[in-house]
Amino acid sequence: xxxxxxxxxxxxxxxxxxxxxxxxxxxxxxxxxxxxxxxxxxxxxxxxxxxxxxxxxxxxxxxxxxxxxxxxxxxxxxxxxxxxxxxxxxxxxxxxxxxxxxxxxxxxxxxxxxxxxxxxxxxxxxxxxxxxxxxxxxxxxxxxxxxxxxxxxxxxxxxxxxxxxxxxxxxxxxxxxxxxxxxxxxxxxxxxxxxxxxxxxxxx
Numbered sequence: 533x534x535x536x537x538x539x540x541x542x543x544x545x546x547x548x549x550x551x552x553x554x555x556x557x558x559x560x561x562x563x564x565x566x567x568x569x570x571x572x573x574x575x576x577x578x579x580x581x582x583x584x585x586x587x588x589x590x591x592x593x594x595x596x597x598x599x600x601x602x603x604x605x606x607x608x609x610x611x612x613x614x615x616x617x618x619x620x621x622x623x624x625x626x627x628x629x630x631x632x633x634x635x636x637x638x639x640x641x642x643x644x645x646x647x648x649x650x651x652x653x654x655x656x657x658x659x660x661x662x663x664x665x666x667x668x669x670x671x672x673x674x675x676x677x678x679x680x681x682x683x684x685x686x687x688x689x690x691x692x693x694x695x696x697x698x699x700x701x702x703x704x705x706x707x708x709x710x711x712x713x714x715x716x717x718x719x720x721x722x723x724x725x726x727x728x729x730x731x732x733x734x735x736x
Contacts, residue, residue: 557584562634564627569722572643578613580627620681641723648728656733660707667719682719
């Protein structure tokens with residue numbers, strides 16, 4: 533009788549374990565955020581949301597391991613997920629739980645910017661010719677190249693047959709037009725809003 537009871541208990545426990553496995557969703561992905569821009573010395577708290585195979589999501593707290601791809605740009609506390617800006621540039625932040633991970637990009641901008649100067653090798657180019665622009669910021673009495681950490685735009689925008697890469701400052705043009713166009717190329721620090729500009733012409 534005791535053997536039969538023990539067997540029943542074992543079966544019940546086995547069924548309970550199977551039921552837990554059946555109703556315990558599997559983590560399939562992690563959404564990491566925010567994708568943010570911060571100044572040197574400033575911090576931002578990262579968060580991780582788990583995506584499960586049953587379609588549900590859940591905020592992930594303890595257990596997420598955090599890392600920064602470029603520590604010279606941004607560091608992160610591997611346990612708390614707090615990012616600190618170190619120097620201008622971008623770094624990919626990864627949040628991982630076991631073998632599942634997600635990423636977000638943090639952009640760090642120069643602190644205490646007072647001015648931005650935009651320069652280029654040429655003052656004009658022919659249609660079909662690219663031009664690389666450079667942004668130099670004045671901060672803390674120093675001149676710093678911030679070409680890859682500002683946002684590039686043109687005024688007016690858009691311009692037919694002319695475009696500029698918003699992150700690199702590379703201007704590209706298309707061959708064919710027969711009329712010259714003059715416009716401003718603008719570099720803006722996303723954290724402070726300070727900007728600089730240069731007049732530029734594209735001609736046939």
